[in-house]
Amino acid sequence: MKNITILADSNIASLNDFFNDATLGQLAEHRVKIITVAGRDIDAALLARVQPDVLLIRSVTKVDEALLVDNNSVQFVGSATIGTDHVDQDYLASRNITFANAAGCSKHSVAQYVLTAVFTLRPQYWQQSASLTLGIIGLGNIGGTLAQYAYDLGWQVLGYDPLLPTSKTNNASLEQVLSQSDVISLHVPLTNEKNASNPKGSDYPTRHLINAAALAMMPADTMLINSARGPVIEESALKADIERTERQVVLDVFEHEPQIAVSLLSKLAIATPHIAGYTLEGKLRGTQIIYDALCEKLSIPPTQSMSNLLPLNMFLWSELKSYPDRLPKFYDIMQDDTSLRNKAVDGQVNGADFDGLRRDYHLRREWQF
Numbered sequence: 001m002k003n004i005t006i007l008a009d010s011n012i013a014s015l016n017d018f019f020n021d022a023t024l025g026q027l028a029e030h031r032v033k034i035i036t037v038a039g040r041d042i043d044a045a046l047l048a049r050v051q052p053d054v055l056l057i058r059s060v061t062k063v064d065e066a067l068l069v070d071n072n073s074v075q076f077v078g079s080a081t082i083g084t085d086h087v088d089q090d091y092l093a094s095r096n097i098t099f100a101n102a103a104g105c106s107k108h109s110v111a112q113y114v115l116t117a118v119f120t121l122r123p124q125y126w127q128q129s130a131s132l133t134l135g136i137i138g139l140g141n142i143g144g145t146l147a148q149y150a151y152d153l154g155w156q157v158l159g160y161d162p163l164l165p166t167s168k169t170n171n172a173s174l175e176q177v178l179s180q181s182d183v184i185s186l187h188v189p190l191t192n193e194k195n196a197s198n199p200k201g202s203d204y205p206t207r208h209l210i211n212a213a214a215l216a217m218m219p220a221d222t223m224l225i226n227s228a229r230g231p232v233i234e235e236s237a238l239k240a241d242i243e244r245t246e247r248q249v250v251l252d253v254f255e256h257e258p259q260i261a262v263s264l265l266s267k268l269a270i271a272t273p274h275i276a277g278y279t280l281e282g283k284l285r286g287t288q289i290i291y292d293a294l295c296e297k298l299s300i301p302p303t304q305s306m307s308n309l310l311p312l313n314m315f316l317w318s319e320l321k322s323y324p325d326r327l328p329k330f331y332d333i334m335q336d337d338t339s340l341r342n343k344a345v346d347g348q349v350n351g352a353d354f355d356g357l358r359r360d361y362h363l364r365r366e367w368q369f
């Protein structure tokens with residue numbers, strides 16, 4: 001009998017359903033002990049004290065040498081998220097620690113968030129006669145899924161992704177997307193420039209991809225939506241741009257998250273606390289993917305499935321398309337916006353309140369496409 005100690009972010013959905021003696025121990029007779037902590041409280045001292053075999057995180061725990069310097073037990077790190085910018089994967093590889101993230105887990109949730117924002121601010125786009133050009137920057141899992149909805153709605157898509165081959169959707173330069181779209185939605189990972197001190201960086205870095213020069217290319221009536229990572233937009237440039245253009249801007253992620261300055265919040269058309277991916281399906285899929293990866297690492301067959309845990313889903317995309325006035329029933333994004341704005345005190349939303357909104361979020365349902 002081998003004990004497996006798992007240290008996990010308490011914000012991971014259905015931890016105990018996926019990680020227990022039955023779901024991990026059947027063949028290998030593992031006994032599972034789970035210790036849950038808020039993601040921001042997972043630090044080097046805790047890793048040194050607990051010496052877990054497995055570390056399960058979401059996006060708020062930075063995993064690098066500083067976190068693991070006094071730990072010699074972790075063999076597997078799973079992040080139940082799409083984004084991986086919080087994880088130093090080279091360092092984990094150098095320690096022979098297996099890493100898995102949950103690629104694509106919330107691609108429909110985030111695409112549906114974007115559609116909700118667009119239709120909430122511009123309900124006229126429901127009409128087939130209103131021709132909309134949607135600019136999508138980053139055409140991976142989320143950007144590609146959003147494009148499918150756009151085509152289903154009869155919209156034009158201008159897409160830019162320099163790391164993918166040209167295609168029907170990957171059909172434009174960055175300048176074209178910026179200057180010719182009615183709505184622009186960002187779906188890139190957060191990456192830094194490749195240079196001598198950062199040889200693993202990107203030839204197409206996304207940090208501050210949307211800076212003053214990029215914003216200057218966008219017509220004033222172009223809506224901008226960021227549900228990717230906050231630092232993809234240079235916040236100071238964005239504030240100046242909104243003052244100049246009165247642009248409609250929707251942010252789910254923020255450069256200085258979890259602190260949000262009211263000087264920014266007050267300028268936004270919609271602001272939400274990094275919950276674009278927070279559906280029951282999106283979160284459970286995230287847990288499922290890292291559970292499956294851990295089973296593979298342990299050479300045991302997965303025996304738990306999110307389909308055992310999901311209640312009936314009544315939300316059909318086809319219904320919403322036929323009855324657009326039902327949008328608030330599918331997702332009332334303005335409730336999330338109000339909850340965030342209500343937390344503003346003394347010129348800012350503080351980090352604990354931002355995290356609290358996320359921790360206590362009532363998970364939405366994904367609409368069936």
Ligand SMILES: NC(=O)c1ccc[n+]([C@@H]2O[C@H](COP(=O)([O-])OP(=O)(O)OC[C@H]3O[C@@H](n4cnc5c(N)ncnc54)[C@H](O)[C@@H]3O)[C@@H](O)[C@H]2O)c1
Nearest residue numbers: 082083138140141142161163187188189204227228276277
């Ligand atoms: N707000 C949320 O709740 C939430 C939820 C899930 C994911 N995210 C964020 O969304 C990001 C995108 O998710 P995904 O599933 O589509 O990831 P993905 O890896 O499937 O796709 C990202 C795409 O961006 C492209 N790309 C990289 N650099 C680029 C650049 N400079 N310009 C244009 N394209 C570029 C890549 O080639 C890739 O195709 C994640 O990395 C994560 O940070 C946010």
Ligand SMILES: O=C(O)[C@H](O)[C@H](O)COP(=O)(O)O
Nearest residue numbers: 011058059060081082083277
């Ligand atoms: O990258 C992702 O998957 C998302 O940004 C994710 O939803 C972040 O949520 P968190 O990990 O902070 O709960």
